[in-house]
Amino acid sequence: MMLTVAAVASLPPLPSYWACTTxxxxxxxxxxxxxxxxxxxxxxxxxxxxxxxxxxxxxxxxxxxxxxxxxxxxxxxxxxxxxxxxxxxxxxxxxxxxxxxxxxxxxxxxxxxxxxxxxxxxxxxxxxxxxxxxxxxxxxxxxxxxxxxxxxxxxxxxxxxxxxxxxxxxxxxxxxxxxxxxxxxxxxxxxxxxxxxxxxxxxxxxxxxxxxxxxxxxxxxxxxxxxxxxxxxxxxxxxxxxxxxxxxxxxxxxxxxxxxxxxxxxxxxxxxxxxxxxxxxxxxxxxxxxxxxxxxxxxxxxxxxxxxxxxxxxxxxxxxxxxxxxxxxxxxxxxxxxxxxxxxxxxxxxxxxxxxxxxxxxxLGRFDPPTSRHTTINSTEHRQVQYEAALQGLVLLKNDAKMLPLRAGSRIAVVGPQGSAKQGLVSDYYGDEICWTDDKCHGTDCFDCIVSIAEAVSAQNVGGRTTTAKGVDVDSADTSGINLALKLAAEAEVVVLALGIDKSIEHEGIDRVDTSLPGLQESFALQVLALGKPTVLVLTNGGALAIDVLVSRAEPAPYAIVEAFNPNQIGAAALGETLFGGANRWGKLPVTMYEHAFISKKEMTDFDMSSGVGRTYRYYTGMPLYPFGFGLSYTQFHLTCQASAARRYGTPAGAANYSYACNVTNQGSISGDEVLMLYHSVGDAIRAQLDHPAPRRALIDFQRLSVVPGARASHQFELSEKDLMIVNANGEKVLYPGEHHLVFARGAAGVNDDDATFIVQA
CATH class of the missing domain: 3.20.20.300 (Glycoside hydrolase, family 3, N-terminal domain)
Structure with missing residues (x-):
């Protein structure tokens, strides 16, 4: 049932600031x-x-x-x-x-x-x-x-x-x-x-x-x-x-x-x-x-x-x-x-x-008689749109030995400063109030309605036992909570390690000076991983974190990494459902996760995208921890693409139209979503004659598809010559004659072995 304000005694006679009323x-x-x-x-x-x-x-x-x-x-x-x-x-x-x-x-x-x-x-x-x-x-x-x-x-x-x-x-x-x-x-x-x-x-x-x-x-x-x-x-x-x-x-x-x-x-x-x-x-x-x-x-x-x-x-x-x-x-x-x-x-x-x-x-209608007077706020439909978005914005970075999804009825310890955090999960400009003000909290300090990661895991772990302790703060030298957190982790069958940054570290008015985990989080994480327990590392953050030493671990126990960004109000609930296999709607990285050394190679005030090691997936020449577009799934997909003959159509410029039919097959046993990405780059001969930078590759289209086990989903990519243009030294879009490369990939290019590459002539 929709939650509206229809139950209030009366609606104001006019919307606020209305004109033409006298x-x-x-x-x-x-x-x-x-x-x-x-x-x-x-x-x-x-x-x-x-x-x-x-x-x-x-x-x-x-x-x-x-x-x-x-x-x-x-x-x-x-x-x-x-x-x-x-x-x-x-x-x-x-x-x-x-x-x-x-x-x-x-x-x-x-x-x-x-x-x-x-x-x-x-x-x-x-x-x-x-x-x-x-x-x-x-x-x-x-x-x-x-x-x-x-x-x-x-x-x-x-x-x-x-x-x-x-x-x-x-x-x-x-x-x-x-x-x-x-x-x-x-x-x-x-x-x-x-x-x-x-x-x-x-x-x-x-x-x-x-x-x-x-x-x-x-x-x-x-x-x-x-x-x-x-x-x-x-x-x-x-x-x-x-x-x-x-x-x-x-x-x-x-x-x-x-x-x-x-x-x-x-x-x-x-x-x-x-x-x-x-x-x-x-x-x-x-x-x-x-x-x-x-x-x-x-x-x-x-x-x-x-x-x-x-x-x-x-x-x-x-x-x-x-x-x-x-x-x-x-x-x-x-x-x-x-x-x-x-x-x-x-x-x-x-x-x-x-x-x-x-x-x-x-x-906007301010000077007309008011007509549309609906009062729908936070309705069932709105919450469904919100939750669907939360399910699709999580990124699975690592899943050794198919550690995920987790099994309900387990002994699970949720440790780390972001495990029980509520306010710490929000992004900048989340809103004036997320939760209703009552006697327990006031106005913008009220965050009790936010679902924490520990609460979300506990809700999904039906029949099991979920314990939680933060261990360390987001950014302090306080070690007083470490022993309890390690004890709970040692007693558990599985550990969910929730680390990250909050608005005390990044927000309007202040930039980060370091991209690594602040405070004692990294050393605490290494202590948890040394226990040899199957561990899920969950990251919450706005700007990407440099977790170099946590990406790989020598211990044989299964290990998974999930990027959850800023879950805000309901995102942790979607995370909990996903960790236990109730959903397989993973997304892809919308940014490059650089290694820690990046910040010493590129000054923050350098706005040149291609100088030095470059910036973003388009120009970065280093080896990131995870590239733009990266993301795994609980199931296995396979991509095939086929080109149609280039054909002309009746535009004044007579631009060529290129058509590609791509199919994604779900070869696993779990329904899931996959994201197809289409990248463009100019050929070496074109690149050699340029007097300006050209991206190593650049995204020109994408499509998200849902596929049930054993089935195939299709998408037709339609391109014109404008999709092959790049920006010249004068800031103009130019189509350079010669060889152009198109790469169709399941997310990041060059990661999976089923990328489909085509060469077209302009």
Whole structure:
């Protein structure tokens, strides 16, 4: 049965911040639904004074949290204030409505990326869009401290965050879906396109459930000195790695806009970058896109690298170069009018920004009679989408002697600091509240509803005995708990060793300096493994961990390794079911797991993707612990692919169309999921003539398939010549004539012996 708020005494008469509700405003043309949206927008904007326009594109701190960006309304026209920022990366950031009715919190984005499942990504977006609109209909609020009474949710959501997972040390890695971006960014770009499409689904009246804005545009992957940092990035790397995922998301899903990032590219801050914001995004991808700053980014312009000489200069630079709305600082509302008077910007530029912002709110239905008033939060259907996503985002890295699945009725010890952790399992931007606040906990400190790994294992180990002790902390020198944990492990038949990092180690504002397990975790793990017990190592983390000494072990006992990323609310339950064989829905690594030495070979501030040892699977020349796309299963699959003859079709360019039929056979006795990945690389002759880097290989398509024992599942890959293009030194996509290689693989290329390789001529 669906959990909705239909049982409350009454629904508020209007959604929060609704306009065109007074008799005076209803008599005005902008409230006339018989007119076109552009006519209505023109009428509204034409009635505004310059002061009113300026107040609509910057925060008013007297209305609420400045980073949440409460912009001033126009009471004389019946237009209320608006709160722009509600985070929607993993859940709709909100206070719980009542027990059992909190926003649906999905597994961390790395888990989502690991599924390589377009359907799951779109379904997640659909859930977030529905719940965002429901909270808006209910006049419900975010939970952001003392200001929460004023922070009623409006359906303008910020997320997904699709910055590249360029370096595992990045403090915000837990917010990202993976590392694959290129001229056809088939992981992060497709993830965003599907998720945004679900978020912005339209109702019967043609109104999107919400407006979705991408984060953080662009080349943002360092926390140290953020807001005043600048990185040298070639046009090749900029277009191949740092822009491509955004281009795909805007062109494929019609994302409503983006939040510009704190950093600068080649000395030009992202929130005042005419080339990125105006020439590319608004000029080529989405003309009506809204650009909001990250919190305080306009005030940051007063400092390095540009050192704006006055607040007026900073505000004008941001506005003139593509920013529409300021968040977190008040230079727009306090200094844009004087910037106009000083000739630094124009009223026309302000009007254009206001028109873009208000036009989007008209498409949202804010100025129409309210129609869709659903109140569905955390329904049975939403929880099913959440749980399915959790099952598909786990990655099996090792399974010696088929140690997994585990047998119920066993003596199992769950040890390690992440075994009993709850808050420690969450990713950044998990939401304002996951669990209902009661007498036992308060607000954002309430995590009791999260399923721990130990609880999940105990629930599955029916008829057995499950004990737990953390042994060591995530990051401390405290040895007082080690003896008890080792005792429990020695008494057990099987050990589940839960290690990893939490938000004390990686989070917004701080990067990791080391990728190894912090504190005493590694030495404790070696003590546990020395017991010679069958052991399952479960890793929970955002950024990848360097577990070099734990990948192999000399002891003969069976050993398995599972990457669980950030399970968040329900992921541990999915892990428990999977460990005991109730599900075989494993995903694939969305990142490269580098060896520990990587951090000494590549400076974190080096944004060049191909220099030195390179970065990501596309350019890395070293030997990773586990490559991008790697992942095992409880069953055995076999891949075969067959090429159809290249054929021409009637496009103006006459581009060739290549077709490949691939079959995956389940040769084992367990149903399971497999992910097919298609990689492209140019031949040696082409590579020899290039004056720019070319990826060693790059993902250009993928497909997740479910196959029952003894059966075969098929997928047809259809390619055109654009799939063979690579980015040149000028940032342009080019098809080089000559030999191109296509590799079809079950995940990582070069790992299984059934990869199918084809050579095509362009």
């Amino acid at each position: 008799s005076e405003s209803l008599a005005l043309p902008f409230c006339n639904t018989a007119l076109s949206i552009d006519q209505r927008v023109d009428d509204l904007v034409g009635r505004l004074t310059l002061a009113e326009k300026v107040a609509m594109i910057g925060p008013n701190g007297t209305l609420g949290n400045e980073c949440a960006d409460h912009t001033t309304g126009v009471p004389r026209l019946g237009v209320p204030q608006w709160m722009w920022l509600t985070e929607t990366n993993t859940a709709v950031n909100s206070a719980c409505f009542k027990p059992g009715v909190c926003a649906t919190t999905f597994p961390g984005p790395m888990n989502m990326g690991a599924s390589f499942n377009r359907t799951s990504w779109r379904a997640k977006g659909g859930v977030l869009g529905s719940e965002m609109r429901a909270f808006h209909n209910m006049n419900w609020q975010r939970n952001i401290g003392d200001q929460q009474h004023a922070s009623l949710i409006a359906p303008t959501g910020f997320g997904p965050n699709i910055n590249i997972a360029r370096d595992p040390r990045f403090g915000r890695s837990s917010e990202l879906p993976g590392e694959d971006e290129r001229e056809d960014p088939l992981l992060s770009g497709t993830y965003a396109a599907e998720m945004v499409s679900g978020m912005q689904e339209k109702d019967a009246q043609g109104h999107p459930k919400m407006l979705a804005y991408l984060k953080h545009f662009t080349a943002y992957s360092v926390e140290t000195n953020r807001g005043h940092d600048s990185y040298n990035i070639s046009l090749h790397d900029l277009h191949e790695t740092y822009l491509a995922q955004y281009e795909l998301a805007f062109l494929s899903s019609g994302a409503s806009g983006a939040m510009c990032s704190y950093n600068a590219v080649n000395g030009v801050p992202s929130c005042a970058n005419d080339y990125v914001l105006n020439t590319l995004l608004k000029g080529k991808w989405q003309r009506d896109a809204i650009i909001t700053t990250d919190c305080g980014a306009v005030s940051n312009l007063r400092g390095p690298p540009v050192n704006a000489p006055s607040p007026e200069h900073a505000a004008a630079w941001a506005l003139n170069n593509g920013t529409d709305i300021e968040m977190g600082s008040d230079l727009f509302p306090n200094h844009l009018m004087s910037a106009v008077q000083k000739g630094l910007t124009t009223e026309a530029a302000i009007t254009a920004a206001v028109r873009r912002t208000q036009r989007q709110l008209f498409t």
